[in-house]
Amino acid sequence: VPAKTYDTGAYHEPGAIGILFKIVHAFLYLVQPNTFPQGKRINYFCLKYRFVIDVAIYYEIGFIVSAALGLLFILLLPLVGLCFCMCRCCDNCGGEMHQRQKKNADCQRSCFATFLFVASLIIRQVVGVLCAYAANQHLTNQVRGAKKLVNSNFKDLKIFLNDTPAQIDYLVNQYNTTKDKALSDLNSNFFFFKFHIFAAIRETKEALENVSVSVEVLQEGTERLHANLTDVKMHLSNTLNDSACNAAQAASTCNIIRNSLAQLNINANFSGLPGVSLQLAKINDVLKIDLSSLVQKVYSQYRHSNFCHNIKSVLESIGSNITTFTRALPVQKILADLMVHLTQSEAYVQDYFPLVEQYDFYRWLGCLILCCMLVLILVFYYLGLLCGTCGYDKHASPTTRGCISNTGGNFLMAGVGFSFLFSWVLMIVVVLTFVTGGNVEKLVCEPFEDKNLFKVLDTPYLLNKHWKNYLAGIIFKNPNVNLTFEKVYSDCKENKGIYTSLHLEYLFNINELLNISMYTEDVALKIEHIQINLSKIILLDEIGKENLLNFSSSGIDGIDFSAYLTEINKSVTKVDLLSFANDLEARADQLPKGALENALKGHANNIRMIHNQQVVPLEQAMSTLNQSIRLLKRTSSELMVKVKNVIGAVNAAQDLINNNASQVIVQETKKYMDTIIGYFEQYTEWVKESISMEVAACKPIANVIDTAVDIFLCSYIADSVNTFWFGLGGSSMFLIPAIIFAVKLSKYYRRMDTEDVYDDTENGNNGYHKEHLYGIHNPVFT
Numbered sequence: 001v002p003a004k005t006y007d008t009g010a011y012h013e014p015g016a017i018g019i020l021f022k023i024v025h026a027f028l029y030l031v032q033p034n035t036f037p038q039g040k041r042i043n044y045f046c047l048k049y050r051f052v053i054d055v056a057i058y059y060e061i062g063f064i065v066s067a068a069l070g071l072l073f074i075l076l077l078p079l080v081g082l083c084f085c086m087c088r089c090c091d092n093c094g095g096e097m098h099q100r101q102k103k104n105a106d107c108q109r110s111c112f113a114t115f116l117f118v119a120s121l122i123i124r125q126v127v128g129v130l131c132a133y134a135a136n137q138h139l140t141n142q143v144r145g146a147k148k149l150v151n152s153n154f155k156d157l158k159i160f161l162n163d164t165p166a167q168i169d170y171l172v173n174q175y176n177t178t179k180d181k182a183l184s185d186l187n188s189n190f191f192f193f194k195f196h197i198f199a200a201i202r203e204t205k206e207a208l209e210n211v212s213v214s215v216e217v218l219q220e221g222t223e224r225l226h227a228n229l230t231d232v233k234m235h236l237s238n239t240l241n242d243s244a245c246n247a248a249q250a251a252s253t254c255n256i257i258r259n260s261l262a263q264l265n266i267n268a269n270f271s272g273l274p275g276v277s278l279q280l281a282k283i284n285d286v287l288k289i290d291l292s293s294l295v296q297k298v299y300s301q302y303r304h305s306n307f308c309h310n311i312k313s314v315l316e317s318i319g320s321n322i323t324t325f326t327r328a329l330p331v332q333k334i335l336a337d338l339m340v341h342l343t344q345s346e347a348y349v350q351d352y353f354p355l356v357e358q359y360d361f362y363r364w365l366g367c368l369i370l371c372c373m374l375v376l377i378l379v380f381y382y383l384g385l386l387c388g389t390c391g392y393d394k395h396a397s398p399t400t401r402g403c404i405s406n407t408g409g410n411f412l413m414a415g416v417g418f419s420f421l422f423s424w425v426l427m428i429v430v431v432l433t434f435v436t437g438g439n440v441e442k443l444v445c446e447p448f449e450d451k452n453l454f455k456v457l458d459t460p461y462l463l464n465k466h467w468k469n470y471l472a473g474i475i476f477k478n479p480n481v482n483l484t485f486e487k488v489y490s491d492c493k494e495n496k497g498i499y500t501s502l503h504l505e506y507l508f509n510i511n512e513l514l515n516i517s518m519y520t521e522d523v524a525l526k527i528e529h530i531q532i533n534l535s536k537i538i539l540l541d542e543i544g545k546e547n548l549l550n551f552s553s554s555g556i557d558g559i560d561f562s563a564y565l566t567e568i569n570k571s572v573t574k575v576d577l578l579s580f581a582n583d584l585e586a587r588a589d590q591l592p593k594g595a596l597e598n599a600l601k602g603h604a605n606n607i608r609m610i611h612n613q614q615v616v617p618l619e620q621a622m623s624t625l626n627q628s629i630r631l632l633k634r635t636s637s638e639l640m641v642k643v644k645n646v647i648g649a650v651n652a653a654q655d656l657i658n659n660n661a662s663q664v665i666v667q668e669t670k671k672y673m674d675t676i677i678g679y680f681e682q683y684t685e686w687v688k689e690s691i692s693m694e695v696a697a698c699k700p701i702a703n704v705i706d707t708a709v710d711i712f713l714c715s716y717i718a719d720s721v722n723t724f725w726f727g728l729g730g731s732s733m734f735l736i737p738a739i740i741f742a743v744k745l746s747k748y749y750r751r752m753d754t755e756d757v758y759d760d761t762e763n764g765n766n767g768y769h770k771e772h773l774y775g776i777h778n779p780v781f782t
Contacts, residue, residue, distance in 0.1 A: 001170060001694040004163050006156040008149070010706035012715040017138050020131055021719045024726045025441070031062035032442050036452045063438055070431035073732070074424045081420030109392075109748040116741035117385060128731030129374050132724050136367040139720035143360045146712065147353055153707050154346045156700040161339050164696040165332060171687050171695065175322055178683045179315045182676050214625035218270040221618045225572070228610050229264045236261055236603050244596040253587050257600070260583075263575035264607075268567045268622075315676075367724060370429060373422040374731050380415030381742060384408045388749035401750070409750030412742040419735045430729040437721035445714035454486035476506050492702035500692040510691055514684040564629045572618050577611035 014021055057064065237258070245254035388411075391404025447453035457463065463470040467479035471488065483503050491501035498504070505511070581604040588600035 001167050001690045003167070003694065003697060004159045006159065006700055006703070008152040008156050008700070008703045008707070010703040010711065012711045014138070014715065014719065017134055017723070020134065020723050020726075024719070024722045027726065028438055028441055028722070031066055031438065032059070033062075034059050036443075036447045036456075060439075063435060067431055067435055070427055070434070070729075074427045074431070077427075077736075078420065078424045081423075084420070109745065112741050112745040112748070113385060113389065116381065116738060116745055128727045128734065129371055129378065131727030132367070132374075132731070133371050133727075135720045135723035135727065136364060136371070138723075139716060140360060140364045142716040142720070143357060146716070149707060149711070150349055150353075153700070153704050154342065154349075156703060157342055158339070160696065160698070160700045161335050161342065164335060167690075167695045168331065171690055172323055174686075175319050175683060178679045179319060182315060182679055183312065185672070185675060210624055210628040214621045214628065217621045218268075218618060218625065221614060221621070222266050222268065222270055222572070225610070225614045225618065226266050228614065229266065229573070232603065232607060232610070233261050233264050236264075236600075239596070239599045239603065242596060242599075244594065247592075250591050250596065253590050257584065257587055260580070263580065264577075265574050266572065267574045268570040268572055270567055318680075370426060370728060373418075373426065374728075377415050377418050377422065377735070377738075380411045380418065381738065384411035384415060384742065384746070384749070387411060388745070392749060401752075405749045409746040409748075412746040412749065416739050416742050416746075419739050423732055423735050426728055426732045430725045430732060433721050433725040434729065437718050437725060440713065440718045441722060444709070445718055448709050448714070451486055451489075454484070454489055458484040458486055472503075475502065478506065481506055489702060489705060492698040495697045495699040497690075497692050497694055498696040498698040498701075501698050510688060514687055564625070568622055568626045568629065572615050572622070577607050577615060581605070581607040581611070 240254050240258050244250060386408065387404050388408025391402050391406075391408060444453065447456065457470070460468045464473060464479075467473040469479050469481060469483055471485055472481035472483040473479035475483065481503060488501050492498075499510070584607070585601055585604040588597045588604070591597045591600070
């Protein structure tokens with residue numbers, strides 16, 4: 001069955017960002033490792049509402065706990081920030097501009113700077129901001145490229161709808177092949193006797209003509225070849241009698257060549273072969289009466305009989321019935337309605353797709369702003385570390401620190417302030433996208449991949465409490481038909497026909513349309529009432545028989561085949577002229593340079609020319625003669641037997657037709673009816689198999705489902721959203737240690753208002769007095 005090629009490849013390869021997707025999937029598995037509820041459990045849950053709540057909580061416990069932690073973060077971090085701000089305004093919590101000097105101050109400063117850089121900046125930059133930005137940009141890129149995939153799906157669906165009627169017409173038209181085969185058997189085999197002897201007569205005539213022509217060619221060719229070889233020998237002998245051959249260096253070579261001249265002679269003699277003109281004349285007399293025309297007359301009488309006409313009318317009526325039944329099927333109307341809905345849907349998508357791209361731009365811009373919030377905090381921390389590290393002077397006292405160092409401390413505190421301001425906003429977005437995207441992945445995408453989602457949809461009485469099978473209830477209005485979402489999707493995925501996938505036999509059953517018994521009864525009834533009159537049919541008259549007998553006595557068996565074969569098996573010349581010429585030229589090269597050498601080489605070239613121009617055509621004529629003689633010999637040995645067998649078979653057939661025609665008709669009619677029924681059975685089985693597996697192959701429907709769920713919802717949206725909240729949430733969580741380290745570190749960079757008393761020599765304290773010795777008040781916060 002001819003089928004179109006579909007363009008849509010319902011598969012998405014995310015590329016390098018796929019690594020992040022796999023990490024997020026692993027994290028979601030840690031959050032929610034429980035298996036997806038299935039089948040009877042869900043049905044039971046629907047009956048037990050409280051039990052449903054308990055199981056839902058059990059299944060969602062990971063998301064509930066994570067969301068609760070997020071809400072706790074949203075509530076507590078702004079509150080902690082407010083308390084921290086009020087505490088510092090009261091010169092507590094590091095708000096007092098006094099730093100207590102310690103021996104390990106440099107070590108603490110380095111550790112705080114390192115922890116802030118590693119734990120807060122590098123991790124947040126790689127895992128957080130870049131991860132969120134990559135997911136945001138990936139979703140936008142996929143939305144921009146989704147139009148091509150959508151158009152491809154609509155194109156495949158149109159091909160599917162347009163190609164289905166053509167496939168059905170193709171199946172119907174293939175009935176003509178079955179009908180033509182039945183008529184071919186009727187025309188070529190039924191009551192038709194094949195006279196193979198006619199071919200034998202024609203072959204015999206052609207063979208005799210070939211023998212006659214070949215013998216004539218060979219006789220003339222050998223005479224001319226003999227004359228040319230004699231002339232060559234004479235000239236070679238004259239050349240060898242030259243005085244140059246008497247020289248000591250040339251004498252032995254010339255003697256060898258002189259002794260080989262006797263080989264230049266013909267070997268086969270065709271002049272004594274008997275002719276075949278007498279046999280050919282008798283064959284021509286036989287062929288003056290066209291025996292094949294006699295048979296054609298018999299065949300014409302049979303072909304135009306009432307029997308052939310009735311058989312053809314039966315076959316034509318069956319074909320018209322199949323066409324009528326096919327036109328009565330509601331396929332065209334269903335496909336036309338679907339095409340209208342498809343066209344409207346495509347127009348709707350094309351109209352609203354720019355709006356989708358516009359809203360996606362707003363989404364992209366909002367997510368970018370969230371990333372910029374983190375980048376702003378990141379910039380403040382970077383600048384604080386940079387300025388604080390570069391401007392820090394270990395010889396300067398806390399009250400005399402430089403401007404650059406003090407600016408670095410201020411940047412760090414600015415980063416802390418923005419962290420408190422933005423953290424709750426970021427975490428709100430994280431919690432919302434986490435709950436939504438995570439549940440889509442666990443409740444839709446993963447069950448769709450392992451087909452558990454279809455099993456849930458196929459749960460009896462789930463979607464409609466009165467229907468056992470929801471899909472069957474929608475399509476057939478009969479919910480008891482075993483039609484499931486999973487089976488339909490799997491069949492379409494394997495590109496099976498929609499007739500098998502949707503069990504359309506409940507709408508129209510092709511077994512009734514292609515019921516062979518209905519046509520068998522019709523064929524048998526009409527064939528039984530056929531009346532055939534064979535009384536006027538004469539297979540072969542007396543003139544034809546006489547000609548066959550004349551052919552058998554044409555004298556072919558009197559040809560002397562042994563004489564022909566004896567001469568044919570000989571070579572044309574006693575020696576191979578090419579070998580003789582090559583040997584002559586080689587011996588000429590052994591002679592001294594001069595006229596003798598050149599003359600011998602000229603004779604060698606002359607011998608080669610004689611071989612090419614005369615010997616080769618003679619060999620071809622001998623091959624033709626050989627084939628013809630062997631054919632005649634084989635024909636002559638079987639000729640009389642074949643003619644007698646043919647005449648005997650014709651007489652038996654004529655007697656059968658004249659005396660037992662009715663019995664012959666009954667037997668042959670049954671055989672022919674069985675043959676026709678066999679053709680119909682093959683045709684119907686092929687049609688059933690084609691409709692089930694090839695006609696309207698529903699791969700585009702599975703592609704649409706895969707595109708909508710697996711690609712658009714899961715690969716494009718869910719994976720991108722989940723990766724976005726994963727990066728944003730990681731960054732938000734690292735704000736807490738970043739705030740602690742930044743507050744601690746800023747104390748070492750900012751310029752203090754007061755400091756401990758400093759002495760370069762006393763008490764070995766590296767210049768710092770003990771507080772209890774000098775009564776200087778020490779701040780509590782260090």
